[in-house]
Amino acid sequence: MQDHMIPGILGIFFCIKIIYFRNVRFLIRRIYSIYVIVVFIVLFVLLLIPFLVIIQVPSWNRYVAHLNRLWAKFFYPLTFMPLEVNISEQIEANGTYLFCPNHASYLDIPIMGNTPTDFMYVGKNAMEKVPVFGYMYRKLHITVDRSNLRSKHSTFVRAKDAIEHGRSLVIFPEGGVFGKNPPVMIPFKNGAFKIAIEKQIPIVPVSIPHNWIILPDDGRYLFTMRKAALIYHDPIDTQGLTLSDLDALKEKVYQVIDKEIRKSHNDLMVEES
Numbered sequence: 001m002q003d004h005m006i007p008g009i010l011g012i013f014f015c016i017k018i019i020y021f022r023n024v025r026f027l028i029r030r031i032y033s034i035y036v037i038v039v040f041i042v043l044f045v046l047l048l049i050p051f052l053v054i055i056q057v058p059s060w061n062r063y064v065a066h067l068n069r070l071w072a073k074f075f076y077p078l079t080f081m082p083l084e085v086n087i088s089e090q091i092e093a094n095g096t097y098l099f100c101p102n103h104a105s106y107l108d109i110p111i112m113g114n115t116p117t118d119f120m121y122v123g124k125n126a127m128e129k130v131p132v133f134g135y136m137y138r139k140l141h142i143t144v145d146r147s148n149l150r151s152k153h154s155t156f157v158r159a160k161d162a163i164e165h166g167r168s169l170v171i172f173p174e175g176g177v178f179g180k181n182p183p184v185m186i187p188f189k190n191g192a193f194k195i196a197i198e199k200q201i202p203i204v205p206v207s208i209p210h211n212w213i214i215l216p217d218d219g220r221y222l223f224t225m226r227k228a229a230l231i232y233h234d235p236i237d238t239q240g241l242t243l244s245d246l247d248a249l250k251e252k253v254y255q256v257i258d259k260e261i262r263k264s265h266n267d268l269m270v271e272e273s
Helices: 003-056 058-078 108-114 125-129 133-140 149-164 191-199 243-268
Strands: 083-087 098-101 119-124 142-144 168-171 203-207 228-232
Touching: 003 058, 003 133, 058 108, 083 108, 098 108, 098 191, 098 243, 108 119, 108 228, 119 125, 119 133, 119 149, 125 133, 125 142, 142 149, 149 168, 149 191, 168 191, 191 203, 191 243, 203 243
Parallel strands: 083 228, 098 168, 098 203, 119 142, 119 168
Antiparallel strands: 203 228
């Protein structure tokens, strides 16, 4: 074998090796992802009957939060994803708050099941299209069609009514998974802050720093096994605020969440254009 051929052969060998390990890693992620989805479905089926019973008895809706926490309690250990939940000592279990988390993964919805109060989600009506789950989501939470003014008005009315009945709300202020450069957030929409100011309830910024890595929004539905984290920050009081303070309040909540995310991913924080 001529000496000048050795580098070429070694190059081919390393390319084959890289391709091999990439394929193996992809296969492992795919198998793990299937396992995670199976766990999700099994837990959903096991809790389906209690959820359906609660739907039929509106006065029992307050127990939904308990079922959500029960689901989360088993989901993370069974999928070998350690979950660290840090809750501000200022948050009272029987309090009424508006929780505002960042949103970069579909896993953000189930992880918020750990919310420590009785709560309802306020989210896009696209969730209603999911078989069975969509029916439950529509009955137990508040959905909105943002392209329909009547739907948006109805959502505000229902959200305020829920607060008056002592229930907290979880609203993703980005309006969906729209960021092009996760974990950088896009500007917040006004809805959550308008509700909090009009009802004079505290806003709790919530940071979810790692879900965009665990389940990226890339259409492949591939999970990565790693530690998840959920941080409930100190509540921000809205007493005495008016709608003229909305932009300042929105910016304050944004900065609290952003600061926490940067602790883990500052080197990746390329600003949205």
